[in-house]
Amino acid sequence: MNNGSPLFSGLCTLIEQIASTSGTDLRKRRFEKYLYDFRSQYGHDFYNGMRLLLPHLDHRKYNVKEMKLAKIYIEALGLGRNSADAQDLLKFRQPGSSSNKYVKATGDFAGVAFNKISDRSTVQKPTQTINDVNALLDELSAPEDKDEKPNAVHIRIFRKIINLYTAFEQKWLIRIILKDLKMGMSDGSIFQVYHPQAREMYSVCSNFEKVCKDLQDPFVKLNKSTIGLFQPFKPQLGHKDVPKDVRAISHEGKFYIEEKLDGDRMQMHYDATTQRFKWFTRKSNDYTQYYGEKPLPGKLSGHIVDSLKGVSLVLDGEMMTYDPKLDVFLPFGGLRTAALDTSLDPHKAHPCFVVFDIVYCNNTPLLDYPLKDRIKLLNNVVTENRGWIHLLPRETKTTHQDIINALDRAMSLRQEGLVIKNPGSIYEPGTRNTTWIKLKPEYIDSLNDTCDLLVIGAKYGTGKHRGGRLSQFLCAIRDDRSTTKEPKFMTFCMLGTGYTVDELDKFKEKFKELEPYDAQRQPEWLIHPEKSDENPEMIVDYRRSVVVEVKASEIIWGNTYGSGSTLRFPRFMSFREDKTWEDIMTWSDMNKAKREGTLGGQKRSVTDKDFTGQPKKRKTSAAARKTKLGFSHQGVDTRNIKTKTSLFSDLSFYVVSGDESTNKAQLETMIKENDGKFLQTTHGVKYIVAGSKNPRVDGIISKDEQDIVFPKWIVDCVEEQDLVPLGPKYMLHITEATKDTFRQEMDPWGDLYIKEATEQSLRDVMSRMTIGFNENTQRPLADEIRERYFHHQGIPGMMFLGVKAYLDDDNGTMDSSCLDMHWVRAQKSHERMTLASKQIRFRGGQIVNCIEPGITHVIMDPDNLDRLQALTDATKGTLLPRFVTTDWIDACVNNKTLIDERRYEPKIPHSASTTLSTKHN
Structure with a gap:
């Protein structure tokens, strides 16, 4: 035995105990005891142990996943390729493929392997230490010899593992190699036990070894952790909520307004003495290979080195793709391609670093300096080089109206949104607090924001272009109510439109490890109705999947999905390779979106009311304060009512009266039990409830300002435990x-x-029908057909069914007597617009002759953008339609689906556009 290191089996026992223990505090105590014993016997250096406890933070790469491990173990154990044991290893993700009682959950490869190894292992006594394991992992992560056969080194190493390690040790060793221990203890909890400053230090340096080495002694307290040169850190992020009071984000009554960029968050580290650069993403991934370690031609570093004046710098910003021909930033998605293009073509699209903060200068960390001082320094040490490195402009403002005006301007310029910052705030790595607030504009054809969803399943398509390939994708949200060790995901929608043929091929590249879906044997992490009408043919493990950005018109009722809701007309926007399953929409996010106006299409722009603080209290006389409500107006006593669910969270009600089955007090009790709030006034409430008309109800009706619902709606919502869609019957x-x-x-x-009819619903509808109605049913009927029979892919040939477009074509009546080049260009523009109009009409869209409420798109000729600003101004005051060129029509027709409009927005050169004024402070 190596006395310098404890047995690896002891660490495995600790992990097993933690995994089977409930409660964070008890798990911490178990680890604390082990760590105390270790330090007492072996000293303070526990880095090798931490590498095994937090393998996902260790930078060693083993280049093996479950399928490769299965093949290696089949070879190392001498199993027949077609034997039952070999098939269990290969099909470990298939539910019910193994009778293994040690398998923690469907897809647990280590549990399946443990069963096979334990039947064959001759190692009865553990002999290998923690240091031995790390030496083995160093060997496994070493580059393969190109002269050897594929997997030969791995097979040799795993034969050694089989001969030296017990089955129990191999189970946990496999999980370490896969970097997924499944022990139910977070990084933060482990860091907290290791040293009180470990978590803070890791957030500012992202250097696992440094944290473990510098904080070996738990009783030695270092100075406050700070960032260092060439050490990646977790950047500060913007808070998503609209500020209720601008004073909360103001310093001395002022705040900054910046444009929110649609790029890749990036931090640049630079040492002038060695002319060395390092580039890191928000996830601390090293992207130096893309943007250059040295200032060489063909790399971004070579174009910006002369713009940097400091001895050493760390800059925070956004990496964008710049098109020098159009003098614009291109939409997010082509950045990697542009970075890899090392040609010297001056007209090619290339990366551009837009800097908005400086956190390190001349060997001095600047985290504790206020933002206004950091901005002054940034303007002194960085000089702009157009198209390569820009300083993000900002405005200094004081009122909530300034924010509204800026957001309106951002909508006009089709910008991603705004970021509001406190000038007196310090830089806090790894946090998302209210000193930075991000706001996004709203568009008429979508939810307030797009949704980031996880693809967990797929179906094969039909037809010429999609036949034989996966072309419909089941997307899910994360259930943040779950208390299990493994996350759970609730199915949310089936995605079938919005992607090009090339993007469909990209889906295929990303999904290489698929398993057939069996509704009777679903993975434990999946929540999906067993008898749903929307089932995938193949399923992918959430750890191997991809996050996609999805756009839709609204969130609606959808009991065919695990979430109980779904998206109406979902459309693919882009892959989000910068996000993981931890970053996707949650169950709480979905319900918040439904409550805040996206349900039922009640979308709106940010207004003055969003920024006001608490309402001013109206002065009342003493007599008025003493006045009590009559008994029939008083609410039920809520002191002894306990909240059971969050169904009516953030919703307010005024119950005027009940009905024959449920009285006023019972209704108010239901509201309170489900986390709602009830008032005794119509002012400020979302729902007014009454069972019948009376003088008080008649007074509300006469104003015609608020809806009144029957008590039956409250009762049905509580029974269904969901907000039942309102309709005439309620x-x-x-x-x-x-x-x-x-x-x-x-x-x-x-x-x-959008809801299947039942016998009762038909009876209700029939009872309300009258004879002799006159209605234009053509378009509503098309919508119904699309909803019922073509929900995921749309009606074939009718991709523009939901489009109501205005085409900017004023060239149709030009005088043909003067046949000059201006006439020729105008005629070509007119022909393009005429063709676009026919394409839209032929495929189900509507064309209007003027700007009017409800239009979804403004179509422009790419060579004639003179009226862009005038048209933008004409749409102010309403939800903004999408501005696109005729190229969007062509792309949609060629790909037989609606494509993300952001790729085809009219591009105005920076020199001609109206942007936020630059005010360097």
Whole structure:
């Protein structure tokens, strides 16, 4: 035995105990005891042990995944390729493929392997130490000899493992190699036990070895952790919520407004003495190979070195793709291609670093310096080089109206959004707090924001272009209510449109390890109705999958999915390679989106009300303060009512009266039990509830400002434990605005276009029908057909069904007597617009002759953008339509689906565009 290191089996026992223990505090105590015993006997250096406890933070790469490990073990154990044991290893993800009682969950390769190894292992007593394991892992991570056969080195190493390690040790060794221990203890908890400063230090340096080495002694406290040159850190991120009071983000009454860029978050490290650069992403991935370690031609570093004046610098910014021909930044997605292009063509698209902060200068960390001082320094040490390195402009403002105006301007310029920053704030790595607030504009054809979803399944397509290939993808959200060690994912929608043929091929590249889906044997991490009508043919493990950005019109009822809701008309936007399953939309996010107005198409722009703080209290007389409500107006006593669910969270009600089955007090009790709030006034409430008309109800109706719902809606919501979609059967009074919404979602008798009819629902609809109606049913019927039969891929040939477009074509009446080049260009533009109009009409879209409410797209000729600003101004005050060129029409027709509009927005050169004014502070 090596007395300088404890047995590896002891560490495996610790991990097994932690994995089977409930409660964070108890898990910490178990680790704390082990660490105390280790330090007492072997000293303070526990780095090798930490590498095994947190393998995903260790930079060693083994280049093996489960399938490769299965083949290696089949060879190393001498199993027949077609034997039952070999097939169990190869099909470890297939539910029910193994009778192994040690398997923790479907897809647990280590558990399946343990079963096979334990039947054959002759090693009964553990002999290998923690140091031995690390030496073995060093050998496994070494580059393969090109002269040897593929996997020969790995097979030789694993034969050694089989001869030296017990089956129990191999189970945990496999999980270490796969960098997924499944022990239910977070990095933060392990760091906290190791040393009180470890978590903070790792957030600012992202150097696992440095943290473990510098903080060996738990009783030695270092100075406050700070960043260092060439040490990646976790950047500060923007908070997503709209500020309720600008004072919270102000310093001395002022705040900064910056444009939110649609690029790749990047930090640049530079040492002038050695002319060395390092580039790191927000996840601390090293991207130096793309942007250059030395200032050489063909790399970004070579173009910006003369713009940097400091001895040593660390800059925080956004990496963008710049098109020198158009003098614009291109949409996110082509950055990697542009970075890999090392040609010297001056007209090619290339990376451009847009800097908005400096956190290190001349060997001095600047984290504790206020933002306003960091900006002054940044302007002194960085000089712009157009197209290669830019300083992000900002405005200094004071009121919430300034934010509204800036957001309106961002919408006009089709920018990603805004970031509001506190000038007096320090830089806090790894945090997302309210000193930085990010805001995004809203568009007429989508939810307030796009959704980041996880693809967990797929179906094969049909037809010429999609036949035989995976072309529909089942997407999921994360269930953040789950308390299990392994995360759970709830199916949310089936995605079938929005991607090009090339992007479909990219899906195929990303999904190489698929298993057939069996509704009777679902993985434990998946929540999906067993008898759902929307099932995938193949399924992919959430750890091997990909995050996609999805756009849709709204969130609607959808009991065919595990979340109980779904997206209406979902459309693929882009791959989000910078995100993992931990970053996707959660169950709470989905319900918050439904409550905040995206449900039912009630989308709106940011207004003055979003930024006001607490409402001012109205002065009342003493007599008024003493006045009590009459008994019939008083609410139920809530002191002894306990909240059971969050169904009505953030919702307020005014219950005027009940009905024959449920009285006012019972309704208010239901509201309180489900986390709702009830008032005794109509002011500021979302829902007014009444069972019948009375003088008080008649007074509310006469104002025609608010809807009134029957008590039955409250009862049904509680029974279903979901916000049941409102319809005529639930309404005592309907305002004109709600009638317009209902017209889009249901027929005049309350039959929802998006929900399967039942016997009872048909009876309800029939009871409300009258004879002799006159309605133009053509387009609503097309929407119904699309919803019912072509929900995922759309009606063939009708891709523009939801498009209502205005085409900017004023060249149709030009005088042909003057046949000059201007006339020729105008005629070509007119022909393109005429063809675009026909393409849209032929494929189900609508064309209007003027800017009017409800248009979804403004179509422009790419060679004639003179009226862009005028058209943008004409759409102000409404939800902004998408501005695209005729190239978008061609791309949609060629790919037989609606393509992301952001790729085809009219590009105005920076020199001609109106941008935020630069104010260097």
